[in-house]
Amino acid sequence: MALTPQDSLEKDGFVTLLGIRITELDENHCCAEMPITPAIMQPFGFVHGGATLTLLETVGSRAARERSHPETEATFGIHMDVRHIKSGVAGTVYGSATLESTDGAKQYWHVEARDDSGAIMSLGTFTTKTVTWEYLEEKRRRQEAEGQAAQR
Secondary structure, three states: OOOOHHHHOOOOHHHHHHOOEEEEEEOOEEEEEEEOOHHHEOOOOOEOHHHHHHHHHHHHHHHHHHOOOOOOEEEEEEEEEEEEOOOOOOOEEEEEEEEEEEEOOEEEEEEEEEOOOOOEEEEEEEEEEEEEHHHHHHHHHHHHHHHHHHHO
C-alpha cells in the first residue's frame, strides 16, 4: 500500500485515549493538557511516566508538523531525553514544547510537563525529523523488495 499525504492526518487514537487536548499551537511552540485519570496511572497510584512522555512527544510532534508541509512531508519523533522530577496523582498535566534549534531536517524541542500548581513534573529535549512522503514511499518499496528477496 502506497503512503499518501492523507495518511498524515490526525489519527490520534492513543492521544484521544489519554485525553490529550492541544491548547496552543504555532510553528515554534505547542501546549496541551492531559487529565489525570485512572487510565494514565501506574499501579502505585501515580501518573505513569509513559503517559507523560506521550504528552511531551505529542506537543513536540504537533509543533514540528506546523513547520512542515504536510502535503509533501511527514514529521517523526526520533529521540527523547527526558528527566522525571515528580509525579502527579490528581488534576491535570500540562505539556509544552518550545523550539530550541534546527539542523537541516531535524528540530530540537525543549519539553516540559507541569502539574496544576505549575511545578515541573518532567523536562528534557525531544528531537524530530521531517522527511518527504516520496522518501517514505521509496523506503517502503525497498523494504518490501528486501522482504520478498529474503523469502526466496
